[in-house]
Amino acid sequence: MADNTTFRLxxxxxxxxxxxxxxNMVELNTTEGQIGVxxxxxxxxxxxxxxxxxxxxxxxxxxxxxxxxxVEILPDGISILAEIVEWPDEIDEKRAEAALARAExxxxxxxxxxxMSRAEAALLRAIARIQVLK
Amino acid sequence: xxxxxxxxxxxSSIQGTQQITKAMKLVSTVKLQRARAGAERSKGYxxxxxxxxxxxxxxxxxxxxxxxxxxxxxxxxxxxxxxxxGLAGGYNSNIVKxxxxxxxxxxxxxxxxxxxxxGRDALAKDGxxxxxxxxxxxxxxxxxxxxxxxxxxxxSFSAGEIGEIYLAYTAFKNTVSHIPxxxxxxxxxxxxxxxxxxxxxxxxxxxxxxxxxxLDMLIPKYMTSLIYGALKEALASExxxxxxxxxxATSNADEMISDLSLKYNRxxxxxxxxxxxxxxxxxxxxx
Numbered sequence: 001m002a003d004n005t006t007f008r009l010x011x012x013x014x015x016x017x018x019x020x021x022x023x024n025m026v027e028l029n030t031t032e033g034q035i036g037v038x039x040x041x042x043x044x045x046x047x048x049x050x051x052x053x054x055x056x057x058x059x060x061x062x063x064x065x066x067x068x069x070x071v072e073i074l075p076d077g078i079s080i081l082a083e084i085v086e087w088p089d090e091i092d093e094k095r096a097e098a099a100l101a102r103a104e105x106x107x108x109x110x111x112x113x114x115x116m117s118r119a120e121a122a123l124l125r126a127i128a129r130i131q132v133l134k
Numbered sequence: 135x136x137x138x139x140x141x142x143x144x145x146s147s148i149q150g151t152q153q154i155t156k157a158m159k160l161v162s163t164v165k166l167q168r169a170r171a172g173a174e175r176s177k178g179y180x181x182x183x184x185x186x187x188x189x190x191x192x193x194x195x196x197x198x199x200x201x202x203x204x205x206x207x208x209x210x211x212x213x214x215x216x217x218x219x220g221l222a223g224g225y226n227s228n229i230v231k232x233x234x235x236x237x238x239x240x241x242x243x244x245x246x247x248x249x250x251x252x253g254r255d256a257l258a259k260d261g262x263x264x265x266x267x268x269x270x271x272x273x274x275x276x277x278x279x280x281x282x283x284x285x286x287x288x289x290s291f292s293a294g295e296i297g298e299i300y301l302a303y304t305a306f307k308n309t310v311s312h313i314p315x316x317x318x319x320x321x322x323x324x325x326x327x328x329x330x331x332x333x334x335x336x337x338x339x340x341x342x343x344x345x346x347x348x349l350d351m352l353i354p355k356y357m358t359s360l361i362y363g364a365l366k367e368a369l370a371s372e373x374x375x376x377x378x379x380x381x382x383a384t385s386n387a388d389e390m391i392s393d394l395s396l397k398y399n400r401x402x403x404x405x406x407x408x409x410x411x412x413x414x415x416x417x418x419x420x421x
Binding site: 012013014015016017030031032042043044045046047068069070072079081083 | 190359362
């Protein structure tokens, strides 16, 4: 590495390479909480929780809704293996809001036939989608 | 010798068949291109997934984890990926044979999760228990399809209904080489690969949360990506196999047509000769 201010980010989904490039910093939500990764990080594997992926490029900032997958962090690069990840213009706002309402409804009802963990995951996904649009 | 008219009729019927096989070959060539591009796009994801899971496994070694040990049940779940349509040479029967001729497997112990109609029909006829089947997935596989299937399988695995999970599909090597493959999904096979630890410049990987929890979440994703990759490859193999089969059929038809043309010309010639002989014989009798 010539300078220590950028490192390589790769976001791969099962169907495409979502993002590939040199970045200054990456922020994302993991099961252990929000983290920001700078170049030269210790090797770390974390699991993604639905949230916003923030990519800080040279003088440029990008956001995407990242829902599930895991991240492999190495000192000179990050690979995000995402099952679902979307740019803001790929998100259907109405659908996300409907999903949010539905998930809240399910969580409130608390009947035994509702899969709580799945409803919660749906809620988090919907919140992440709506947040990234704003 | 068959009459001239019979030969002519047979020849034109073969020509008709040849037109169909030619068209089918062209169609599957186009479909193969598309399916192959799809399979290659998902390769990157799958390879990274495979490398990560392997490096975790080689690091944690043989720990007691539910996904690394066979369940108590004797039952084995087998995902069988075949096509819905035939005329693809040995494509479907090779997969079926992989299941029926597997050493040490008893018919009663197997639960089949069939994807694609041909495999289901053949195995159901043989008396195998079809636990689930789906014929639409294989037409255009999505990652969600693989996720749903993984969830069903893991639910039954965790409930102790099945002890092992296998995947039977046709691996796509290149356009002409497709290999029927049986893969064990669960328990995950640990490959002791020392070189795995060495790559990435000897970096020691840390996990957050710890390894066991990470495995809880990674292995379902790993399974999903394996199933998804298998679906994509199977689709490419299916079209490749059909393309080959139709290519063979077309050249066989060519051979038959030229054979029949020869016979037809011979029959025509001999009928002309016979007529001439008759005319000459008649003229001589008169003279």
